[in-house]
Amino acid sequence: MVTVIVLVVVLLLVLAGVAAAALLAPRRRRVVPPSGGRGSTVLQPGVDYPPGVGDDVTVPRDTPTRTLEDLPLPGVEEPLEVDETPELLLERPEPVAGRLVRLRARLSRSQTSLGRGLLALLSRDSLDEDTWEEVEDTLLTADVGVGPTQELVERLRTRVRVLGTRSPEQVRDLLREELLALVAPELDRTLATTRHPDGRPAVVLVVGVNGTGKTTTVGKLARVLVSEEKDVVLGAADTFRAAAAEQLTTWGERVGVPTVRGPEGADPASVAYDALEQGTQLEADVVLVDTAGRLQNKVGLMDELGKVKRVLERKGPVDEVLLVLDATTGQNGLIQARVFSEVVAVTGIVLTKLDGTAKGGIVVAVQRELGVPVKLVGLGEGPDDLAPFEPAAFVDALVE
Numbered sequence: 001m002v003t004v005i006v007l008v009v010v011l012l013l014v015l016a017g018v019a020a021a022a023l024l025a026p027r028r029r030r031v032v033p034p035s036g037g038r039g040s041t042v043l044q045p046g047v048d049y050p051p052g053v054g055d056d057v058t059v060p061r062d063t064p065t066r067t068l069e070d071l072p073l074p075g076v077e078e079p080l081e082v083d084e085t086p087e088l089l090l091e092r093p094e095p096v097a098g099r100l101v102r103l104r105a106r107l108s109r110s111q112t113s114l115g116r117g118l119l120a121l122l123s124r125d126s127l128d129e130d131t132w133e134e135v136e137d138t139l140l141t142a143d144v145g146v147g148p149t150q151e152l153v154e155r156l157r158t159r160v161r162v163l164g165t166r167s168p169e170q171v172r173d174l175l176r177e178e179l180l181a182l183v184a185p186e187l188d189r190t191l192a193t194t195r196h197p198d199g200r201p202a203v204v205l206v207v208g209v210n211g212t213g214k215t216t217t218v219g220k221l222a223r224v225l226v227s228e229e230k231d232v233v234l235g236a237a238d239t240f241r242a243a244a245a246e247q248l249t250t251w252g253e254r255v256g257v258p259t260v261r262g263p264e265g266a267d268p269a270s271v272a273y274d275a276l277e278q279g280t281q282l283e284a285d286v287v288l289v290d291t292a293g294r295l296q297n298k299v300g301l302m303d304e305l306g307k308v309k310r311v312l313e314r315k316g317p318v319d320e321v322l323l324v325l326d327a328t329t330g331q332n333g334l335i336q337a338r339v340f341s342e343v344v345a346v347t348g349i350v351l352t353k354l355d356g357t358a359k360g361g362i363v364v365a366v367q368r369e370l371g372v373p374v375k376l377v378g379l380g381e382g383p384d385d386l387a388p389f390e391p392a393a394f395v396d397a398l399v400e
């Protein structure tokens, strides 16, 4: 009997406790916003959900009333917010095919002394030692480099001897063949810009000394990729120079490509990583990362570049490391190339400002130096003045 009374009392106490808890608990329906992006905005009681106990029900007068479509659905990930330029205002980049042909006039104009100079020398009736020395000087002046120059002169000497009398056409063909061999047409110059099967975008890291044209090249390359119908995301990891991020954003906006940037002086590696994250979320094909122009003798800065690469590699290997070299700096460019290749494994070279120098021979020298192909050439300041490097078209422009 006593046991029954105790059980009844315990039961009554439990019921009373439950009732009290139900009365005291705030009647608030929690709406959990999806993480990140627009979903992280603060939800307003009375706007987004019915006000509960303890909620401030006074809604600011200027709070926009949200429609049903605006409300985030539970469990539905919202897309990342990307500023988009209206379709009508976007520029249409020029197709890539045949660009080098369009820019050929510029190339041949700047390389007159190399191409025409050699043709004139080799067309002389008798090729004495002085003439061969002039041939050698012409090649060296154009930055072909000592080794390749000696090789070429040797081969030309042999072939001219075999030919005997030569027609201008024969001389041209001979020179074209030999210069082409020197430019190594067999090298693979394709750019790795295809999304990986696991959905990861291709990552292209662009490095080089300041002023060589890195930011401009990233902007131009974005246009090349857009013209190939690729989805691109830009990473402004040049946090050293504030204007660089601005410059890159403008390049992107012109063709509707988003740019990820950080505050001035931010860690470049974290900006690069964020760009890759966004690229992945937006299902982009390629993420192009611009880096700060850094002097090759600043060990700390070079370390920083290594860090950018390592951080990107947490998601998978970096697909391309493009080293931007200014063709007008000649041998100095070679020194830079050597230093950069020690820090990051360079996969391709972009030779800029070839329109403003007679030193086109640097193509040969830098490929020899690094064992890496020149993949792109800059031939002007215009937005579409970047062309894939085509050895045959390049040599034709020299000897035409």
Ligand SMILES: Nc1nc2c(ncn2[C@@H]2O[C@H](COP(=O)(O)OP(=O)(O)OP(=O)(O)O)[C@@H](O)[C@H]2O)c(=O)[nH]1
Binding pocket: 208, 209, 210, 211, 212, 213, 214, 215, 216, 217, 238, 241, 244, 291, 292, 293, 294, 352, 353, 354, 355, 356, 377, 378, 379, 380, 381, 385
């Ligand atoms: N003529 C010519 N000028 C070029 C070419 N490429 C780049 N430039 C110019 O070179 C200058 C420097 O280019 P940037 O892209 O700002 O150089 P950067 O390497 O990014 O410089 P930092 O951001 O300081 O590291 C700009 O005035 C470009 O217009 C080219 O192929 N031909």
